[in-house]
Amino acid sequence: MTIEFRNLNFAYDTEPILQQVNLTVATGELLALVGPSGSGKTTLLKMVNGLLTPTTGEVLINQQPLTSLDLLAHRRQTGYVLQQGALFPNLTVAENLAVLPKLNGWSPRQIKTTTAQWLQEVDLPTTILNRHPAELSGGQQQRIGIVRALMTQPPILLMDEPFSALDAITRQQLQTLTKQLQAKYAPTTIFVTHDMQEALTLADRVAVMQAGRIVQVATPAELQEHPVNDFVTQLIQGGTHA
Template identity: 50%
Template sequence: MSRIVAEGLVKQFPGEPLPAVAGVSFAVASGELIVLLGPSGCGKTTLLKLINRLYEPTGGRLLLDGTDAQSLPVTALRRRIGYAIQQTGLFPHMRVAQNIAVVPHLLDWPRPRIEARTDALLALVGLPQSYRTRFPHQLSGGEQQRVGLARALAADPALLLMDEPFGALDAITRVHLQEALLTIQRQLHKTILFVTHDVEEALQLADRIMVMRAGQIVQFATPHILLTRPKDPFVAQLVGAADGLRQLSLLRVEAALTQRAGEGANDAAGLPVLRPSDDLRFALVQLLGAGCDALPVIADGPVLGWLTLADVRAMLRPVTAEHEG
């Protein structure tokens, strides 16, 4: 299960005046990392729980790889979906290795397979093997989050639901875990739905961001489109679209480069060098720091071209509130 299609999905809790999820429709492709962003109470957690059927919808349909989720046996469905939450939900009386292996045990994997899987997962999330026998209370918050991530990945689910998994962490630990998640994603190509309140985290991680408000999807688009073409002032304010440096941080040097090699290619000595994959926010800092109008861009070998301040400026699009598909 990795492709997700929602058709007019509704969750109305009994006795509540308004539905928590008010008829959302969207499609997520296999292997996409989707971030759900929106104010408290807008329905993010409810939407995740509709996907693993901790909640049943009161309207609409959810298709997982083309099959109506309602028609799938609920325990089998849940075992194939990894679920990680902020409080980690680790079992306090179970050691790290036992916590990681909960789902493989339920699936009756043979012991050697579970052992090998646990070894591999500890390495994947960057924890030493010696942590196997620790209890959760003997770990830091960030280490517990890593165990939570390993547990969510244990039975190799194609779909991962992550509800503010790094919410309670300090900024540095958070960045480490974001990098770990991106590394894992590059290796494993899961479909991931990731909830956060942190816009920088959303922009850093997402292939596409689903902006929600009051149970509905306001805009579902790439970080770059949200920043440059927010659909309305709510989205613009939520993602900080007026922040030019934020826009630049999502763009690469190679996309801005207009002056290709040839001109002055040999005068690069002593100047800081840019790589095609560097982001433009970094490039701007380098340009300003060096006090130059242009810096050489080098991949491997000769100078590819020169990135100018004018190139950087040209990539800063004015923010307009407009509709997009």
């Protein structure tokens, strides 16, 4: 399933936030959207599941304008992983994981079996199922966040700075896990980060954003060999720019 932004512009009132964004993410590709805080990454991501609507231009899913699709059905086939704290705090892990499958009409038995399989996939014990999110470490919460997003095997996966709040080691473990699961299930993926090193580690291609514009789209190797300007060079050399 492809995701395409075509001549996309977005403004709050008259303040331009996204300008002339043109980008196609291929089926099964992992595209990292990297740029400093405030450059428009989250805003662009929200265009994909219709949480925000372009001022001009359009988003196409498999070459169909998003505006022509059933938005709720589209959202149900889009996995979304946010920063730590995005699980429902009042629900247990099992209940958190069951929300989407229930909407998709799965039987309780199917939910239970699939949940157990996925916990194994992300190296968590089933004893965790009856706990609430506050009773998990940050890394465990994000593992559950990933399971919640992938369990229904959506063709599209959106991740918005999912590991930014984690310590370096946990972060590296979850990057590896993400890479493995993304390769295995191959959802078309946009991974937002302000950390260029994370983008270079994970992505098939990297799109660099600066002040609402995409200034370069390239493979990690191309980007490192031929950065288009000083801004990109500095992001690469500086590593993290929060």
